[in-house]
Amino acid sequence: MAQKRRKIEPKRNTKRYILSDFDCDVLVVGGGINGCGVARDLAGRGWRVTLCEQDDLGQHTSSAATKLIHGGLRYLEHFEFGLVRKALREREVLLRSAPHIVRPMRFVLPHDPAMRPAWMIRSGLFLYDHLARRDLLPGTATIDLQRDPMGRCLKPHLDRAFVYSDGWVDDARLVVLVAMDARERGAEILTRTRCLASQRDSAGWVATLQPRHGPSRQLRARALVNAAGPWAERFLREQARPAGSEALAGRSLRLVKGSHIVVPRLFDHDHAYAFQSADKRVIFAIPYEGRFTLIGTTDVELQGDPVDARIDDAELHYLCEQASRYFRQPVRVEDVAWSYTGVRPLLDDESGDPSAVTRDYLLEARTDAAPILSIWGGKLTTFRKLSEEAADLVGDALGERRAAWTEGAVLPGGDFTDWTPATGRPDADFDSFVTAVRSRYGWLAESPLRRIARAYGAHIGRVLRPTAAAMGEEVVPGLFEAEIDYLRAHEWAETADDVLWRRSKLGLHLAAAERERVARWMDGDTAMRKVA
Template structure:
């Protein structure tokens, strides 16, 4: 059974697929996007959670990529100040690694390449005197501090999908694209619901392959086409430990192998440490962080900090596969983080493959993708996302602290921690989560930590949460703050409330 002809069908519900679906829907095109798992379940929820220019890419002369990413850093900060915020990074200098003059030169370029406006510039630190040096070993005397931004990566994907849906797109998580073939100048696409097994067929004028690590699977198996491009899969692992320093600053340290490791404050009382760069040959969905990588990250931290981490400090660890465009470089750290398109327009049924990219440049990637497809949609709207906000980002002057004060005045009964949690995740959409509640009891069942029933129901109704893990780990990070017993109790409640009572999986289209 076929449906009405779509303008654009997007395979892949990571940041690039969601960004393209949003951009296209905002130009007036009819759009459908499918994702075989949950939104952002793959690479896009397993990043270092930074919107940054990529300081180390300057060493590889990636000036255009760094400049574009630095410009995007402030564009994104303005578009979603609830899930993206400034962070200061302390870079202690080790004389055994890169020379100080080279680091300072790199930071000078970093400050000036992207037309920085909001973020403060670099400053030199005396680590023996400045408080940022307190947790570091005494041998590190000199350092630098510079600006970048933090991002809640999985929420960034969800908000792009939500914006696309509100502009008319249909978003289908847990829906696999089994096959796509050209038929009389159109794409005939066969989909399968991963929960029920039900299949359906849709027709589209243009197909976009934004499957990330699975991009070649779509090329070879789903569309059975060819591409001259390729990707290299690189495994990046992170560990989460209790936070072991005072202050909100993050740290960037250089290891003896010239790799750099980020040590970032995370979820208030924790630290996120990563990442590794290891070629990955297996299936992308099978990737896990191993003991060797964990010890590597621990050793790097212990080389710089007074507190000595051990494996017993690791709360959890995760790993993701980055699909880097294969530019022939041998060293995984040197492989470009740029993106490349491959447009196949045979039989008047265009197919656009997306190779590579990084979370910071997703908006530009989406814009460039639509520019690439413009000849096939002569009446589509112009570029529009640069000045647009993402759902919840409708905050005056992108001033989150000012917004937080407004929330306090509007909901004085909300405890401070819960108020900040809702403000951070939902921004100006917070009222949709709280609803008509006028006291804490109105939020429904309390599952522990800051997790209440009202938030869960919002995530199911508005943000495609279909499993307990969608709520606890990707839409939020409640899992890090709940005991194993609380997690189990929540999962049992969720399954009984939403899964077993729904013969058909939820298909939310807010448009």
Template sequence: MGETMERIDCDVLVVGGGINGAGIARDAAGRGLRVVLCEKDDLAGHTSSASSKLIHGGLRYLEHREFGLVRKALIERELLLRSAPHIMWPLRFVMPHDAHQRPALLIRAGLFLYDRLARREFLPASRGVALARHAAGQVLKADFTRGFEYSDGWVDDARLVVLAALDARERGATVLTQTLCSGLQRHPLHWSATLTAIDGRKTKVSARCLVNATGPWADRFMQDAAGAAPGQHLRLVKGSHIVVRRLFHHAYAYIFQHPDGRIVFAIPYEREFTLIGTTDLEFTGSLDDVAISAGEVKYLCQLANHYFRQQISAADVVWSYSGVRPLVEDAGASAQSASRDFRLAHDSNGAPMLTVQGGKITTFRKLAEEAVDWIGPLLGNRSAGWTARACLPGGDLFGERPSNRGVLEFDQWSAAMQQRYGWLSPALVRRYARAYGTRIKTMLDGCRSLADLGPEIVPGLYAVEADYLITHEWACSAADILWRRSKLGLHLPSGSAEKLDAWIAGRKADAPAGQPGAQAN
């Protein structure tokens, strides 16, 4: 007798587990809609974990007169920082002035506007600096004597996606990773779809609305899975980053101008490294096989070498990553000047479908809110948006509502965690506090000594954390844990991933029947 296929009826089927899909699932579930989110790989497995990891207005977009996008992003910047102060925090940037590029007066005017397009509650304003007397100037070449300093924010992009999905699930959504959506059929009042998990299990879903949040795959998904022609094609642009041993020991980041008009950041990363990126190249290859090219490595090294005293080459690169950004098509714009704003394509010819086009991490919450503002009334749900007043999981350091205290007093809260878990090393508590926020208490529930954490699978990763990530955060492999749920992979010796994968396989083998690894869904 054939195996029974599980069936799920829902209001909204979201396809795509990047930041936009997770954000829409979260918002919709919080308004009482029945939501299913499916992702063919891991959450944030592609573009959403390959960003420059910044919460920012986009200073360079002012040059292209995208004032609306910059204002929208600047409003979201402080709102997001308050919602998850454990995985996001303010970051001060220094822009050395190169006399052969943008005039100083133009930069000063742009920063003046950047400071004033949206209200700032805790981020300091921009200012001019003499680099000879500034901490960030010491590692720069002597040619650079003048610069500018301004504020934006840092984010652990992959963890942001996971936290949005976690919030969605805790509000009633079903989140299925390693699950492919196929066999879509559109009916007058609903969509039917077959979801196939990596182990072959199939789920039949009937949904009143479909959300295509597949990022760079959006056009292909509409054509192949839904049989619909895209209303406006996406422009695919590859951005790549390199990581080298740290080039400076202060807390500032840099924004560098390139003669070709592009902007490249150099950012303190994981305490021991410097992150340099990004590139902007038209992309036409396979979306399942995206990697940095030798030319991109050379480009980023050369630009860093133009500014820093310490010179780097391809041999200094310890890690790199690349992602493809789906931008709304603009035939007249270069890759670096094409708009990063989002567009929501609405299709009500039968059961409704919404396709997300473009977007950036900073505006994901606003995008999700606008998406559900359209979806809800079509399905008879007129609940108002709520995410502007809610913390993401672990961000409720000083109460359920976002507050400036979480941003301004994170160090004090972290010190309290040091006291509470005094039997752990300060470095481990600091990492747990940053990764999990208040969920550190959930992860370490019942632990009173180092022995209670279980075996140290690889240096710095104990069984209790790996169990938590598999049970609560959809981690399935060493790559999920070492490169997306954390960046431990940068700090570990060779062979660590193989050890962790073996431990995960053993854990699954030991799971009781009917509970395959106790993985979250």
């Protein structure tokens, strides 16, 4: 196992290039969290970067996570100590870098004697607390569910629970903010642009890029990064072509479908729950969007095209049944307000159980001709570290390693010092920031104010105006014309789904007619804009 997950160091490329022969230094294919992270890191080191994504940023796997920044407590059972340590370190980095979209969360793990014994859980949590330095998050505690408020929503036979710390993230916005930072550092970000083909020779890559609307374009790059996620293996086999007949695809991905359901709120506090299931998996129940509870996830082998992945009846019933084993209020299929499914591109380690497949990543570089780096596997929490290692490898392949920089950097909107003094506690600083925003924009109701503060952080002034009248029309409750214009101009939003399900989760709060109104607005149907 260990040797399959090691990064493969490339040979130093000593060829001399005339930079004017190339449109960019590196072409990154794939606009999920890993592709955007690599583009950001490379651009911040001074390389010329172009990123192309066939759909919207983060439209697939990277917006379909359980929304957790975590070490992966259950990975300890599979002896993935290196992965857990790495993820725990990154947890604190992300809490500091984006406190508007990443926040601490406490998790209640009820003890069910029929599952893992208490000593095993205590041992695992001790390791979880001590495998990496922990400055921002409190350690593990034990609570009496018969007396503690955390037990009120649970079945009465449960009498003890462990409480531990992890983090929550708005995954789709994380992708967008990383892409924005990449662009601010000089990267070209092309959404809805497919890489039809890329030809490799000894000097570089010639790629044919096809926008969804408009003529194709040829681009010449010194190096290529394959960050196509679930399509990474297919990209190597079908789009990336060497000069001769040698195939570039040497590894295989294991595609594992993970589905989630959203139901009306099952509890009224800010802790989440981690439930042990009979198949040794862990199911999370997380407070979501104020009025809802998010429950997930499943691990199901996928054989078809990732773009067609949907939750099936078996997954739906599985999630409802597992949650109902713990909650006093049964979770029924008819309660589900929304569901979503993502496909995890996991490195195939020949494990028989999809839930046991490693979540670690492999960076595989080939430098026998123009460099190509392929990213296999990975998880949301470790994207920054993956990107840093990938940029190091690309630098070696291009003949110049440049200094890493992202560990202490802040993502767009994450620096509140113009609004409130820093205390060293990102969560407390965010609360102070919201107070300052409330004072400046008193005309805005509390619910949209907090949503907008979360989404844009210290860049909120780029979205909000001094008065409601200056915001333009309120297209649907809480969504104004000015915000839509901002999303179009600065965040690559083109469709209603971009706005309602990825840049925000407003779609969950709107009726079908209101979602249709946003769709017509995005399509430019001005006749509908005045329809109530």
